[in-house]
Amino acid sequence: MKLLIAAVLGAAIAVPAAAQDKTQLRIGTEGAYPPFNYYDSDRNLIGFDVDIAKALCAEMNAECTFVAQDWDGIIPALRANKFDAIIASMSITAERDEVVDFTDKYYNTPPAIAVLKDSALTEATPEALEDIVMGAQSSTTHANYAEKHFADTELRRYGSPEEYKLDLASGRIDAAIDDVVVLSDWINSEDGACCKILATLKTDPEINGAGAGVAIREGDAELQGKFNDAIAAIRADGTYDEIQKKYFDFDVYGD
The missing domain is CATH 3.40.190.10 (Periplasmic binding protein-like II)
Incomplete structure (x- = not known):
């Protein structure tokens, strides 16, 4: 009986410990830009950006939550630590690159x-x-x-x-x-x-830059690297193509 109790307690302790191993990330998005990010009838955030964000978080073993933010204030909100990354169809431009850092692109359309x-x-x-x-x-x-x-x-x-x-x-x-x-x-x-x-x-x-990327606060090279590795991974293992086919009948990744 003592062994059984010990085993149960050990399992109970192990679950939170495993959960704590996951990185906690807050993802900012707009929620008003279909089909990339928007709300469904139940007020759930959905769209290509959202699905890509979820796939990147899974690849990074991160526990991600979404924060909706009006577009005009989305970069100031990132810089103010309201969230950790922006995944909202944000084009990688030289002007924005002066105030945030970007990952590699995850799509590029004209x-x-x-x-x-x-x-x-x-x-x-x-x-x-x-x-x-x-x-x-x-x-x-x-x-x-x-x-x-x-x-x-x-x-x-x-x-x-x-x-x-x-x-x-x-x-x-x-x-x-x-x-x-x-x-x-x-x-x-x-x-x-x-x-x-x-x-x-x-x-x-x-003006249009090199496509849409994930924006993060300046200087966070570790998070930038994790996102870049995750983008490459979902492109390589077919996850990106599966998500893309839900929304488009053509390749949005671009050249």
């Missing part, structure tokens, strides 16, 4: 422009778009892209993609710029039946 289905616009050139109003989410590479490449277009910035989608659908703006996957996902839904893709744009490396 920007695009959407318009109403009955729009008279037929091409996405600076000349064709100079007298229109274009919407973009603020503090994004897509807003920066429009500012640089469509300098004579009136640019209207929004706090979230849902806001510019509503204005485009109602005709309050003439076009919207965002990631081609985000716009395609929207126009293929009931809410986006109003609109179409006008054009997919050529990526500007200076």
Whole structure:
């Protein structure tokens, strides 16, 4: 009986000890950028970013929790230690690299422009778009892209993609710029039946960067290395492809 009690107590002690071996990480994401990160009907965070984050955490033997954060404040929140990493389709750019560190990319897709289905616009050139109003989410590479490449277009910035989608659908703006996957996902839904893709744009490396990566606080080389190893591992073992096929019928990893 004493041996049995000792064995039970030993097992009870071993479980918490094993749990304590796991790294505790808080992952920041936006929750308003389908199909990459958004809420389902039960208010659970889902999407490609979320599934990739879960796969990376599993590969790293980390216990991860998610923290939703508005896009405009997501980098300041990381720097203020509200969470440990951002996995929210954040493009790796030189400007952001001055205040956070990035891992290797985990996907890379180009920007695009959407318009109403009955729009008279037929091409996405600076000349064709100079007298229109274009919407973009603020503090994004897509807003920066429009500012640089469509300098004579009136640019209207929004706090979230849902806001510019509503204005485009109602005709309050003439076009919207965002990631081609985000716009395609929207126009293929009931809410986006109003609109179409006008054009997919050529990526500007200076603005769009080298793809989307995991952002971490500056100087955390250990965590950066663990994420990089995990990204390489899920790419190699097929986990990445399994997740990708849930959302896309093409390769979003890019060149």
